[in-house]
Amino acid sequence: MSVSVKMKEGVERSSLVRRMFEAGMVLAAEVGRENVYDFSLGNPNMAPPPAFQEALIRQAALELPGKHGYMANAGLPEVRELTAAALSREQGLPVPAESLIMTCGAGGALNVIFKTILNPGDRVLVSRPYFMEYDFYVDNHGGLLESLPATPDFEPDLGELEKRLSGKTAAVLINSPNNPTGAVYGEGTLRALGDLLRQKSREAGRVIYLISDEPYRKIVFDGITVPPVFPYYENSIIATSYSKNLSIPGERIGYLAVNPRAEFFADLTAGAVLANRILGFVNAPALMQRITGEIAGVSVDPGVYQKKRDCLCAALEEQGWEFKRPQGTFYLFPKAPGGDDLGVIEALRRERILAVPGRGFGLPGYFRLAFCVSDQTIQASLPSFKRAKAALAQGG
Ligand SMILES: Cc1ncc(COP(=O)(O)O)c(C=O)c1O
Known part of the structure; x- marks a missing residue:
């Protein structure tokens, strides 16, 4: 056998996204890339903020001993200090540098967290x-x-969650602002979730962690802020990154933060440091750590995405597509007319629009549009959306 059974299955399972990518390539070859309206990828089109570029140039020119060398697996101490100070302001309570471990993006942070807390067969619960x-x-x-x-x-x-929490549950995973819905969870939800997890942890005789994956925290609209999680549940861990809020997903930089009031704080942070090392990350990229430390608190202007949201939503609402306006992120998650998400994707593709079916997020009957594209792409795509909608209404 060429590869492990698990990886063979994994490749099969992720074939949906691959097939869509290939369909997009075929379409681009047929009609030209500029004539394809690609709403399939969460790859921000916005340039990083000027402060990032300036810090990059300054940091690249600095002469420091061991500048490109290995470091402590948790990351550069001064960067952890600066990042912890910004996180303390955001969470509304003091977060020490020891809470933070710099990681290769939010994906790296989540892998480190799961490696640290999971025993074989443990369950992690998430909403679809x-x-x-x-x-x-x-x-x-x-x-x-x-x-x-x-x-x-x-x-x-929370009612569904209450039914499913058991002694096998190691963690509940939340993602707000949410990919793919753009929903931002309210403070009341977080408070009630914290209370529920506290009660269920007691009943189960084990700590049930709350893991908050929040790489879109800074991309919110209409002046709202995303409520912090640390005040509402002590056994919580944040996974985040600069991929979206600085528009640098290829640079692979983020961090995890353990709630300073976590019952097993020392075990969690020691485990995560080891996990970062033995998963082969070793440490997060040094140059990116220095830059993000220097400009801690800076992010892209969410107003730019809000304008795109407003433009796309107004037009699609008028055309009769149904959805909840996203409160954050750069995703829209409309209902698939007739409930057939694959049919909608095909109707859109015929109009040269690329999107992802809801089943790619565990929820058929919807589809996702990533509007982190140029204003021109949004404007030019609108007649195509209209034609696709009309074709679907005629059952084709
Ligand atoms: C919800 C969510 N979590 C995690 C990630 C991974 O982010 P990163 O690039 O920082 O690893 C993404 C990327 O799209 C995401 O949408």
């Missing part, structure tokens, strides 16, 4: 729809991801 790499991240470390229905507003359904 969700970012489907989570299945792999949990499985990588011997756990099992279980998904459950969300509320109609795409918030975690």
Whole structure:
């Protein structure tokens, strides 16, 4: 056998996204890349903020001993200090540098967290729809991801959660602002979730962690802020990155932060430092650490995405597509007319629009549009959306 059974299965499972990517390439070859309206990828089109570019130039020119060398697996102490200060302001409580471990993006942070907390067969609960790499991240470390229905507003359904929390549950995973729905969970939800997890942990005789994956925290609209998680549940861990809020996903920089009030704080941070090392990350990229430390608190202007959201949503609403306006991220998650998400994707493709079916997020019957594209792409695509909608209404 050429590769492991698990990887063979994994390649099969992720073939949906691959097939879509290939279909997009074929379409681009047929009609020219500029004539394809590609809403399939969460790859920000915005340039990083000027402060990033300036810090990059300054940091690149600095002469420091051991500048490109290995370092402590948790990251550069001064960067952890600066990042912890910014996180303290955001969470509204003091977070020490020891809480933070610099990682290779939020994906790296989640893998480190799961490696640290999971025993074989442990369950991690998440609401549908969700970012489907989570299945792999949990499985990588011997756990099992279980998904459950969300509320109609795409918030975690605490009633469903209560039924599913058990002695086998190691963690509940939340993602707000959410990919793919753009929902931001309210403070009341987080407070009630914290209370529920505290009660269920007591009953189960084990700590059930709350893992908050929040790489889109800074991309929110209409002046809202994303409520912090640390005040509402002590056994919580944040996974985040600069991929979206600085528009640098290829640079692979982020961090995890353990709640300073976590019951097993010392075990968690020591385990995560070891996991960062033995997963082969060793440490997060040095240059990117220095830059993000220097400009801690800076992010892209969410107003730019808000304008795109407003433009796309107004036009699609008028055309009769149904959806909840996203409160954050750069994703829109409309209902598939007739409930057939694959049919909608095909109708859109015929109009040269690329999108991802809801089943790619564990929820058929919807589809995702990533509007981190140029204003021109959005404008030019609108007649195509209209034609696709009309074709679907005629059953084709
Ligand atoms: C919800 C969510 N979590 C995690 C990630 C991974 O982010 P990173 O590039 O920082 O690893 C993504 C990337 O799209 C995401 O959408």
